[in-house]
Amino acid sequence: MAVEAENANFSLSSLWYDKRNRAIVLQIITVSIFVWFVYQIVNNAVTNMENQGLNPGFGFMSQIAGFNPTSPEFNLTSFDVNSSTHGDVFVLGIVNTLLISFVGVILATIVGFVVGVLRLSNNLLIKLLATTYIEVMRNIPLLLHIFIWYFGVVLFLPQLMGALPEGGRGVTGINFLGLDMIFMSNRGINFPSPVLEAGWQVILIAFIAAIAGIVFLSKWAKKRQDETGQIFPVLWASLGLIIGLPILAYFIAGQPVSWDIPQATRFNLKGGASMPGHMMGLLMALVVYTGAFIAENVRSGIQSVSHGQTEAAFALGIRPNVTMRKIIIPQAMRVIIPPMTSQYLNLTKNSSLAVAIGYPDLVNIFTGVSLNQTGNAVEIIALTMLVYLTISLTISIFMNWYNKRVALVER
C-alpha cells in the first residue's frame, strides 16, 4: 500500500510540493527561459540581417582596409596602407590595446604603491597630499580625466613646428638636452629607434645571460645571507648586470645597432619612433585614475597586517623601511592582490575609451572605422568582445596564480 501511495504521489503535484523535485524543476525552467532568450536574440539578429540584405560572415577580414589608422612612427605591426587588410587592422588594434594596458598597469601599480604607503606616513603633510590625491582623482569620471589630460595638458604643450621668419618652419617643441634626438610637443614624444644590423643577436644573448646571472646571483645572495647574515646589494648588482652586459656586448660586437634619429621635415619629424600625444593623454589619465584606486587597496592591505608585526620587527632592531619591505608588504599582498586584479581588469577595459581622443586601439580602429567601412557590425563586435574577454581572463588567471603563491600557507 505504502509503495502504491508513493507512486500515486509521484504525480504532477509532487514536482512542486516535494522540495528536492521543486529545486530541479525550477532550475530546468530557468535554464529553458535563458536558452529561449538567447535563441530569440540570435534568431532576431540573423532574421533581421537577412531582411536588410546583409550577409554575415568573416570574408571582410581579408579585404584591403584602404585607410590609414596610424602614423609611420607609431606603427608596431608594420601596417601598410597599400596592402593591409581589415584583419591587419584587427591585429594592430589588439597590439595597441595590449601596449596601453601593459604600460598602464605597470605605471599604475608603481603610483598606487607609492601613494598607498605615503598615505600611512607619519608626516602630516605627505599624508595629506596622498589623501587629497586619492580622494580627488578617484572621484572624477575617467572620461573627464582623459579630456583634461589630452585637451587641457597635452594639447597645450609647445607646438612641434613654428613658422620661421623667412617663411620656413623649424622645430619649436621641447628638445631634450639640446641633443636634437628627443623632442616633445603637443603631437607627442619623438625619439630615436634602433636599427638592427648583422650581429645584433650578440646583444640579445648578453641580455639573456644577464637575466640568468641575476637569477643565479639572487639565489647565491640569499643562501649567503642565510648562512652568514651578510646582506649582498642584489638590486644594484642586478641593475649593473642588465645594463652593463648588453652595452659591453654592443661594443665587442662592433656596434651592430644604429639609430634612426627623428629629422625635421616641412611638417613633422620623420624617422625614429614616437609616442603620440593621444597616447600620452590616455596613459596619464588611466594611470592617475587607476593609481588612486590601487593606492587605497595598498593602504587597506598594509593596515590589515597586525601592528604587532611592526613592533616585533622594531624590537629586533630592523629599520622602518626594511620592516615595510620585508615584513609588512609581503603579508599585505594577500589582501592587496584580489582587489588589485579587478583594477587591472578595469584599466584594460577602460582603455577602450581611447576612442574619445583618437588613440588607435581595438575599439577605435576596428570596432569604429572597420565596422563603418564594412558594415559587418555583429561579427566585428563579437570579435572585439572575444578579444577583451581573452585579455581579461588571462589577467585573471595570472593574478589568481600569483595570489595562490602569496597566500597564507595553512598547515
Next chain:
Amino acid sequence: MNFKHLLAAGAAVAFSASVAQAGTLDDVKAKGYIDCGVTTGLAGFASPDDQGNWAGFDVDFCRAMAAAVLGDASKVKYTPTTGKTRFTALASGEVDVLARNTTWTFSRDTDLGFEFVGVNYYDGQGFMVKKDLGVKSALELDGASVCIQTGTTTELNLADYFRANNMSFTPIVIEDNAEARQNYESGACDVYTTDRSGLAATRVVLSDPDAHVVLPEIVSKEPLGPLVRHGDNQWGDIARWTLNALITAEELGVTQGNIGEMASSNNPEIRRLVGAEGDLGAMIGLDAEWAMRAVAAGGNYSEIYERNIGPNTPLQLARGVNALWTQGGILYSPPFR
C-alpha cells in the same frame, strides 16, 4: 485576449527592428512626427541655436518632409548622429530618414542596405591649412599630420590620394567635428580634411578664419544626399520626391511667397506640383497638396540654399555645380508627371 495582445506587442517591441522596416509612413503618421538623423552640429547644415531649435540646409529637408507627410513642418524630432553612429541609427529604425550630408557610395547603397533618394549637395573633399605654412597645393603635404573625422569616406579618400601621389601622412582620427577643430587649432595637426562645404562651415567658427586657407584641390566626388532604409519603397519615394519637389519648384519659379497663388497658374506642371491637377499625391500615399506644403515650409531649393549656406551667409558657398541644369549646374529633377 487583451493580455495576449499585450504580450505580442511586448515581443514585437523587444525583438523586432523589422517591424519598423515596413510601413514607415504608417508608423510616422501614428507617432505624429518624423525622426530625422542630423549631424551633431555643423554650421549651415544642421545646428541648434541658443534656444535648441535646429536650423540648416539638412534640417530644412526634414522640415519639408514633415510638412509633406504630416502637414506641419515642426513635427520633426532631430536625432544628432556622429559619422560612426549614423548608419546604425538608420538601420535599426531609430531614425526614419538620415539627412546628414552623407556621401552616396556604391557599398552604402547596396551592402549596408540603404537607399539614397537623391543628391541635395554636390561636394568634394578638400584640405584646409594655416596660411602661414605657405602651402599652395595639396601635393606639398607629404609628411603632414592630418585631422580626420572617423567613420567617413574622407578617411578612404585621404589614404587613396596620398597613396596615388606616393606621399605619407600621420592621421589624427577624431570622433566629431568639434574635437577635430580643437586639435587643428592647437596645432596637433597641420591639415584638416573633410568635404569642402564642411571646411567652409568649420572655417567660419575658427578664432581667426582669415588665417586659414582651403587648398584648391578637390580629391573626391562627394554627392551628399538624404537616405532611408532599403525595403520600404513607398517611404523612399516620399523622400525622393520631396527633394525633387523642392528642386522642381525652383526650376518653375515657385517660391514660399507665391506658392499660395500657384493653384490658379496656367502652367500644367506647376498645377500638378501643387496638386491642383492630377493626383500625384495619392500615388505615394499622401494627399494632393503634399508638395505645396513641402515648398511652403521652407521655400524651394534655392531659398533653402541661400538662407543657410549661400553667398550671403557666413559660409559663403557659391552655387557652382549645385546650380540648376538650366543655369550651368547639374541639379536636375525628373518631371512631375
